[in-house]
Amino acid sequence: MPTETAPSRPERVVAAAATVEVRGVRKSFGKVDALRGVSLEVLPGQVYGLLGPNGAGKTTLLRILLGLVRPDAGSVSVFGHQPGTPEVLRQVGALIETPAFVPHLSGRTNLQVLARAKGLPDTEVDRVLEVVELRQRRNDRFTGYSLGMGQRLGVAAALLGRPKLLILDEPTNGLDPEGVASMRSLVRSLGADGTTVLFSSHQLGEVQQICDRVVVIDRGLVIADDTVTAIRDQPGSVALDLWATPADQAGEVLAAYAGRTPTETGDPGDRHWHLDATPDDIPGLVRALVAAGIDIHELRRERQTLEGVFFALTAHDDEPTEES
Numbered sequence: 081m082p083t084e085t086a087p088s089r090p091e092r093v094v095a096a097a098a099t100v101e102v103r104g105v106r107k108s109f110g111k112v113d114a115l116r117g118v119s120l121e122v123l124p125g126q127v128y129g130l131l132g133p134n135g136a137g138k139t140t141l142l143r144i145l146l147g148l149v150r151p152d153a154g155s156v157s158v159f160g161h162q163p164g165t166p167e168v169l170r171q172v173g174a175l176i177e178t179p180a181f182v183p184h185l186s187g188r189t190n191l192q193v194l195a196r197a198k199g200l201p202d203t204e205v206d207r208v209l210e211v212v213e214l215r216q217r218r219n220d221r222f223t224g225y226s227l228g229m230g231q232r233l234g235v236a237a238a239l240l241g242r243p244k245l246l247i248l249d250e251p252t253n254g255l256d257p258e259g260v261a262s263m264r265s266l267v268r269s270l271g272a273d274g275t276t277v278l279f280s281s282h283q284l285g286e287v288q289q290i291c292d293r294v295v296v297i298d299r300g301l302v303i304a305d306d307t308v309t310a311i312r313d314q315p316g317s318v319a320l321d322l323w324a325t326p327a328d329q330a331g332e333v334l335a336a337y338a339g340r341t342p343t344e345t346g347d348p349g350d351r352h353w354h355l356d357a358t359p360d361d362i363p364g365l366v367r368a369l370v371a372a373g374i375d376i377h378e379l380r381r382e383r384q385t386l387e388g389v390f391f392a393l394t395a396h397d398d399e400p401t402e403e404s
């Protein structure tokens with residue numbers, strides 16, 4: 081997986097300005113190694129997606145960043161300080177798992193209780209209710225809120241005091257498509273306003289649409305850390321189908337160029353070649369075919385979704401089969 085930094089973000093700037101810096105973090109719970117040496121950096125203003133299958137270690141990492149869990153090894157800094165210290169907590173808002181609110185109180189009153197505990201005025205409550213688009217329903221009892229509204233109220237609570245860093249653990253979990261879309265536009269607008277957002281998700285389509293950068297974590301290890309585009313464009317991320325004549329010779333050119341044998345596919349009357357490649361392979365492949373005097377009748381490319389790449393990255397050979 082390429083880990084190159086985008087040209088607009090030179091490495092030395094990354095190192096100097098990271099909002100969150102995690103280096104070699106390990107954490108075990110008894111015999112379970114939840115994190116096995118995780119390193120990552122979150123830059124100011126980025127919307128950063130933390131992806132991984134169940135049990136990958138995402139929540140553990142977020143809890144460590146909030147100072148709720150202590151790592152066994154490695155170092156963590158948030159705004160240049162130890163997690164959980166007052167300097168950090170002042171600048172961080174978080175929604176970890178299902179938010180706890182008093183059911184018979186209104187959304188607004190629930191937030192007022194939290195705001196007053198932080199010494200914040202009621203105007204701040206009204207501001208965050210506006211941000212999460214709950215102003216119209218602010219006086220309804222929490223018990224009457226939908227799951228999506230409850231999650232948005234949780235984000236509103238996390239936004240009290242204008243934190244510079246927002247940490248959200250699976251904010252779209254359990255939401256219907258409308259709730260997911262609403263949470264997506266909320267996270268996107270927060271990112272556009274300059275808030276740094278780190279959120280974990282199983283909703284890969286959502287991550288694809290709103291994140292600047294994605295970390296894929298699996299079995300306690302980071303297996304990819306890059307922009308969404310770079311992760312999607314890794315080897316094998318586009319499927320090519322080529323109709324060309326003479327077909328045998330076209331297959332030989334493809335094999336020579338790609339360094340692996342393409343798959344012959346289709347009915348006898350519709351014979352063509354299939355090859356997994358990267359988008360950057362395509363111009364060179366076409367040039368090689370033309371230089372060899374091959375007639376190209378059709379070349380189709382299908383780009384993998386982030387979801388497809390994610391499953392390819394996190395597939396395990398030792399996973400139990402249905403028979404086992």
Ligand SMILES: Nc1ncnc2c1ncn2[C@@H]1O[C@H](COP(=O)(O)OP(=O)(O)OP(=O)(O)O)[C@@H](O)[C@H]1O
Pocket residue numbers: 109112113114132133134135136137138139140141
């Ligand atoms: N307090 C704990 N005690 C014991 N084991 C724990 C504890 N917290 C996490 N684990 C274990 O550590 C591993 C990582 O869990 P974690 O909750 O961080 O994963 P996750 O990626 O957030 O998963 P999910 O998407 O299912 O929430 C799992 O095997 C989990 O059972």
